[in-house]
């Protein structure tokens with residue numbers, strides 16, 4: 001598999017897949033028989049009512065949890081028994097709901113710190129910050145890509161909540177992932193921020209796969225190419241948003257919930 005950006009005309013290729021994925025917690029089956037194919041340059045949503053098993057699936061894919069059953073393949077390699085850090089280095093990176101940015105550093109400094117990691121500078125803490133100047137070029141490209149140029153020298157603490165989330169996505173992209181997992185990227189955001197972050201995710205997905213858990217179904221309808229619906233740990237429907245939203249099985253599963 002190559003890691004080069006692929007133009008939109010190219011056939012979407014599967015970069016992450018799961019087969020027969022399952023997880024039991026002391027006899028309770030939280031996830032069962034989940035098959036998933038995540039494609040390059042597509043946004044794939046994982047939705048479902050509370051307790052459906054979405055977070056557990058994320059934890060299984062990123063290897064924070066070991067599956068009870070099934071297997072997971074990333075870029076053609078079986079990662080079922082791998083440790084999370086190795087999986088992240090292979091290109092499967094998760095952006096956490098709780099922002100992982102340093103509040104007292106500027107946008108530029110935060111992105112530079114994130115860029116140290118793939119450059120193996122992370123252990124060289126004694127280096128002065130100025131020695132990271134050579135990372136400025138790449139940092140600026142990333143900052144520009146995510147629409148943060150005008151906030152380059154703003155401390156993360158002074159950004160709006162939405163921009164903080166974008167900065168957090170920028171630090172995740174510093175690892176140049178092939179697959180980006182976003183855990184409720186719109187959680188707690190106002191309408192304008194939701195619109196802005198949705199646009200950013202769409203841009204980001206031009207060159208990589210995005211799998212996101214999202215409760216905001218209008219965002220899912222707007223930006224997601226493919227939707228998988230989980231209920232009680234199992235897939236009950238999948239397809240484009242319209243087809244799953246019209247599915248009576250999905251409507252029943254969401255009854256009394258947000259749909």
Ligand SMILES: Nc1ncnc2c1ncn2[C@@H]1O[C@H](COP(=O)(O)OP(=O)(O)OP(=O)(O)O)[C@@H](O)[C@H]1O
Pocket residue numbers: 025028030048049050051052053054055056057
């Ligand atoms: N470590 C655990 N031990 C026992 N049960 C667990 C554990 N983690 C999750 N569960 C159970 O597994 C089921 C699925 O939980 P999960 O958090 O994956 O759902 P979810 O779809 O992400 O829910 P939400 O939308 O509310 O975040 C729930 O019934 C939950 O209580």
